[in-house]
Amino acid sequence: MAVLDVKHLTVGYGKVQAVRDVNLSLEKGEILGIVGESGSGKSTLGSAITKLLRPPGKILSGEIRFEGEDLVPLTEKQLRHKRWTDISVVMQSGMNALNPVATIRRQFEDVILVHQPMGKAKMAERVDEMLQLVNIDPVYADHYPHELSGGMKQRVSIALALVLDPKLILFDEPTTALDVVVQRFIVQNLKMLRRRYNFSALFISHDLGTVLEIADRVAVMYAGQIVEMQTTRNLLRHPKHPYTEALLRCFPDPRAEIIEAVGIPGTPPDLADITPGCPFAPRCTRSISTCFSETPAYVMEKDTGLACHLAGREAEVQA
């Protein structure tokens, strides 16, 4: 059974629907990458799944099944039992997620005592172990966040998210504010941790390169919808949605003989003013008349999905 099964999820802020009819599922030990540009709804999706949406954000419809149980109707109190022990999060700026006036050790102890109390000695052992997992010398346990570098703080946030061995972890832009070398290190570190703990994860980022490197499967979001979902391997080799193709072209190989700046002309649509048709059609180089009049349905098949009118048509043309 899937660890997470999201069905027809729609999330709105007032009249604006930031996430529209999203379907996805996540198996045990799987990392699903979610990529999209600013305003694509990827972070809203993450907050909705972990039930961390803040008003005016609201789940308008759909189900979020975690181990079979729908999280949508649960109260804060019921969710509390699941937080950290079952589901945890790592946010973009781990630096700001840590309490500045508590030592690193205190922050671990707070989490443990609330969710899974244990003795002081055992707790100390656990803190040391967790810090070592993310390559931080345990002497830093008694330091304050401001004494650590940005990369170290982000690794502490990751260790904190892992401390109670959760089944699902949401990573929301965990490497964005960091240097490339540190980013690379964190991605490597996460891969190792996943092998060891076999947790499932949603990895949200605007950086397709990083997502492709860490995720088993990738969902590409555009204007609040998933437009394509495929295994990382296939997405790289055979992207089906024109937006995915265009995004991939934005990441050139730096060492190529000739290198060219490639972008996607145009801007994403205004979510407050969604008209019928494919939201990407105005920027798409291959759009046909249907793209402007009918919204393409998201067609799922096993672990893949695609919302594009061109699907199938190309096969016709080629045949």
Place this chain on the structure above:
Amino acid sequence: MADVILSLSQVNKTYVTRKNGRNRNVWAVRNVSFDLKRQHIVALVGESGSGKSTIAKLITGVERSDAKSGSILFEQKPLAEWRRHMREYRRHVQMVFQDPYAALNPLNPVNYAVGRPLTNYKKLRGQAREQEIEQILQQVHLTPVREFANKLPFELSGGQLQRVVIARALASSPKLIVADEPVSMLDVSIRAEVIGLIDELRTQAGVSFLYITHDLISARLLADEIVVLYRGTVVESGDAKTVVREALHPYTQLLLQAIPNPWAPEQDENFDMSLLERTGDDTGCVFRSRCPHAMEACAKTAPTLQPHGEKQQVACLLYSAESREPVNS
């Protein structure tokens, strides 16, 4: 040389901090030298703390470099002399910042932001000022111009805002624009437009750019030359394409390896995680504590920037004059 617009030679910047009651010198910039030719783009590349933004502050006159050593020449005239004519200097040297959302006053429309430098530096008014604003907005492709001129920052996208910031920098007809991470806050799909715009302005408006970034890919896309900084020192510099394709310094190589490259997953496994740790020590090579090729000599001698081939300079003992080739790689 008349074609060099900006020249840094042996520039230093030291900050003094107090720790445990004792003064301590922090070297932010150390013996940095490079030239920027007219209509050229030089990229300063390095991670946080490498000193790239400090150099921007020194060049724009926000900070002063250490008095005892080195010099910054703009149009063959030392910065110390320009200091007496700061207004004129600022007219020639403008800056573009990383975060376009924070760089504009949210209460003022686009034509105000672009118009202020025209009033300040060119004493333009009324009709002439309006025309100039229109012409500049045209130049950065914010069209239809009349529509954009009256918009407020919140009505614009990130890419459009960055165009306004660039337009504002262009308004005083500068000779040099220092752009500090101008695209890193923008989505990948719109970065190309801004990069294209900068390239266009260099050719059409004849502006030279100092492009500061941590991203070697965009540096190669945009710049003629790349200067790689590590902890305040230049470790490698030269022709952009050569530096990226035939990186010599172990730090440049590390930066390249760190770029996610899903097309070559095997490279992944070669990434040595121990290279992350760094312990500062002021003697010898600045990079040696993270360097996979560090030798005994690296702790004793600080390598200086030496030419390697025709298009590149590197500060590394692996390529010292005697051997010319890597000693052990």
